[in-house]
Amino acid sequence: MTESTVTLHDPTSETAPATRPRRKPPALLEGRTVALFDIGKSRADEFLDYLETRLRARGIATARFAKPTNAKPATTVILDDIAAGADVVVEALAD
């Protein structure tokens, strides 16, 4: 502190998340695998079942992923599995 300033201390974590540009979505889904991710909200399965039926009817591959509860974040394992097993992901977010 100097005579002309008041010193405060930062109450935050003093961290800044690394940001990176979002990957551009593919122009076409043909030849890609679409992850259908159930985050644990009720009736997510109904929505994803419907979507899966529609996608498969177009010959687009799908893969199902789920976390047990919407109350907690997805684990790194689940995120890694999705990243390794799919090109695009659809999350069923709402009830």
Next chain:
Amino acid sequence: MSESATYVAVVKDECETCHLAVPALAEIHQAGHPLTVYWQDDGAFLGPGLAAAAVDDRALERSFHLAVETVPTLIRLDDGAETGRTVGWHREDWRALTAIPTLGAGLPLHRPGCGSRSVELGVAEALRVRFGETGIRARTVEVASGADAIEACYDRGWSDGLPVVPPTPERILRMLSGTRRDPHEVIGRVPPELAPCTVEKVAINAVMAGCRPEYMPVVLTALEAALDPGFTLHGVTCSTCFSSPVIIVNGPIAKRIGMNSGLNALGQGNRANATIGRAVNLVVRNVGGGRPGEIDRATLGSPGKYTFCFAEDEGDDAWEPLAVSRGIAPGRSAVTVFAGDGIQGVTDQKARTPGQLTRSLAMGLQAVGHPKLCEWAAAVLVLSPEHYAIYREAGWDRGRITRALQGALLLPGEKVAAGAGGVAEGMPPSRAGQRIPKFHPGALLLVRAGGPAGLFSAVLSGWPGGRLFEESHPVTREITE
């Protein structure tokens, strides 16, 4: 006495014992021993006999570096290193320290000293900032002294919307004096950003919330309880629902720090209630990054997101306190965190028997989440004194009241089924024919609080994440000081 012995005394004019010790100090000086007498306020009382030895220490720098807590303090140094000190006036101690056998012959045997100005309230921390090492590791932000520090906190996004107390190093050090824990101890990782949170960061946010240092053990324990995986603070913070941590304090600390469990216990006006809850929410915001409109996605939110903290009324020996019912030993202090919304009052001024009151309160509790949703959210029922008196006079305790309420809240599946009664919301029709419990076992908490008059109780609805009770539930932790 070694040839190289020197003496340092610290005195102040407003201390009678310092006045009394002046002749003894003059004797030491006249005996030819090197002596420096630091005075903290006005040195005139030392008189001409000590004029050559007297040194102005109104800035209290020497007093701080000498770690003087009481005046007069007499310190002996041999070869420049302290070899002894005495505080107040103890004739024999002064004689032993100076090796002058006749020192203070005309003075009384003993007089206690006074507090040094360097340890007066608020001064000690200021001196540590000015002359010592604060040990505070958090980044510093310099604000022009002509600028408004409160506005500077707003500008940096540190506020919950209300003005905060600017976290100056003096205030942070004072806050840290409220706990024996190492300022750099990490108490956990605060979601959603899972940032490590130190005791020091908690203290900074507690300053901003307006806490007193003695609240720190409650704030720290409440945060540790909220960081228990079973509480699921991430979901509570980021949810579209209303909830935030509701903090319920039990045990002797509640009275000691002046918490309110009586009139207007869930309302405003009590510093401890108001600021402990606020400090927890500020930590979630500032350390965890749980800011509304960003990752806090609450559709409506609730006033409890500023603060929601109160103490349980433990004034009735027949009543088992909440924390004891949850495994804490009687007589110990504890916090329970509950992911809750605002208050829904239940007014019943006609019930006179436990049965009548139970059925009535159950109707209020049925509205938690939605009247037709069961096994959905937890709840706290805050029983007012007049409602509790109906149970007490009939000999009903916590366990019996809870069982009776759970029984009254076994709801017919066909009446709460989706679509029943022309209301689309509800339980799966497949459960028609069952009697469905409104709450999971353990998801209905009873607390006593409130002023003496009023046949009203309050229901605090829980976060719907509690429908998976094993994933999110109230957490109780003992407070260690």
